[in-house]
Amino acid sequence: MSNTPFSRFEWMIAWRYLRARKAEGGVSTMTWISLIGITLAVAALIITLAVRTGFRTEFVDTILGANGHVSVYSAGEFKENGQIDRAITDFDGWAENIRAVEGVTRAAPVVKGQVMANHIDANAGVQVFGMRLDDFRTLPRIADPETAQGSLENYDDGIAIGAGVARDLGLTLGEKIRLISPNGVKTAFGVSPRINVYDVTYIFSAGRYDIDSTRVYLPLAEAQSFFNKEGSVDEIEIMVDDPEAIDRYVPLVLAAAGEGALSWTWQDSAGAFLRALEIEDNVMFIILSVLVLIASMNIVSGLIMLVKNKGRDIGILRTMGLTEGSVLRVFFLCGSLTGVVGTIAGVILGCLFAIYIDPIFAAVNYLSGGGVWDASVRGIYALPAELQLGDVLSAVALSLGLSFVVTIFPARRAARMNPVEALRYE
Structure with a gap:
């Protein structure tokens, strides 16, 4: 056998x-x-x-498509009242130098702030991002015509809000939203709340519930005026070719930004x-x-x-x-x-x-x-x-x-x- x-x-x-x-x-x-x-x-x-x-x-x-891969901000200087001033005044110079770094695809000056949003009887806390239209267009998950309502061409004429914000406040395109900031107009009697009304010109969906329910975008100049930050921004929002290897870009970006620059990457925020x-x-x-x-x-x-x-x-x-x-x-x-x-x-x-x-x-x-x-x-x-x-x-x-x-x-x-x-x- x-x-x-x-x-x-x-x-x-x-x-x-x-x-x-x-x-x-x-x-x-x-x-x-x-x-x-x-x-x-x-x-x-x-x-x-x-x-x-x-x-x-x-x-x-959703993180990489709706946020910068790394944010560069200023270490700041102490003011007379003991507070740290982190405002970036030469933001266009910082952005231009950072864009020259190999692998960097986007460097956008950004103003950030938290306010109360109101429509009729509905209220919601939102985070305001102020940036220019050209920079707004480069956010893949935000400036996506397939998932958004409205036209990007009308961005400078009003405000862009997340689909969750629109749902919570009962807003549609063309309606008005009221933003209320407690740190508003400075008068002889102190600081009074600032209340501005904007037309909803764009409604986006980033694919993340928390982003859609808390985020709105204003034109950079309007955001600077609203938060009393004329001539300055809070940070430079940067995107790179290979986000998974962000640690390789950070030293180059900080060197381009100059002395006093600090960084915060997407892995720092979502790493845990x-x-x-x-x-x-x-x-x-x-x-x-x-x-x-x-x-x-x-x-x-x-x-x-x-x-x-x-x-x-x-x-x-x-x-x-x-x-x-x-x-x-x-x-x-x-x-x-x-x-x-x-x-x-x-x-x-x-x-x-x-x-x-x-x-x-x-x-x-x-x-x-x-x-x-x-x-x-x-x-x-x-x-x-x-x-x-x-x-x-x-x-x-x-x-x-x-x-x-x-x-x-x-x-x-x-x-x-x-x-x-x-x-x-x-």
Whole structure:
């Protein structure tokens, strides 16, 4: 009898055992349980990895698309009253020098302030960003005609507000919004609140609930006047070619800005959340890996039953000249084939779920009566999923590796079975 590893004869025996009925001593029911368990475990792992990747990508994209990758501001000087004055007066010079740095794609002078927004009886706290129209156009997530209402050409004639602000205040294009700042007009009797009214000329959606619900944009000159910062800005908002490598640009940008410049990167502001997300991802991968291991252990149960039921067959095959290695490979094939088929089915199911997650989630939301995804808690408006080859391959490697390893032990038991003992009571 041929001793060639994984010969056609061994494949034939393994396939016959796998499809044998229970009445014939087979374990088809246990095989199906193992197959379904591995399929669901692998699918769950791939879906989790895809959602994890999609969530991080969406979160980072909304940060990078609606904010500067690094902000440069002044260390400031102490005034006579003991306060620090951080105003940047030569902001156009700073911006021009920073734009000359290789890799910098945008350097925009910005005025920032927090005020109260009012429309009829509705009020909301908002953060005002003052910048020029040309700089406003270069914000990918903000100046996006596909998700926005209104025209950028009217930016200098009024105010641009987030979709959440418009929703909370009940505003539409062309209506008026009132901004109220407690640090307003300086008079002989002190500082009185400044109240200005603006026409809503643009409504944007950045894809992030917190940004859309708190942010508005004014033309730079109007923002300087509103916050009593004529001739100065608070910071220079910068974008670069490779935001993930922002640390490489920071020294160059600070050198271009000059002495007294400080920086604050997007990783500084979102780093804690991203680190927490990474830890959560690792924990979820470990938990789901345990599920795959549990599903793989069903293969062991099925093979142990198969070896017990096929003791007579093993004895006969051994007396016919089948080696221990051949017997081991036959039962290894029985177990590993279950793992392979289950893994393939799990990959298909997981990929299909990730690809069609939007209609699936919409159906779940409809059947549950809505409210499954709360954007105010999650931060983004939908559950994203992004398939990556590396994630799929890691799930496949884990499933196949565990399936192959756990199969070896019952297969070795079958190979070491004494043919005399196996046939003694037959």
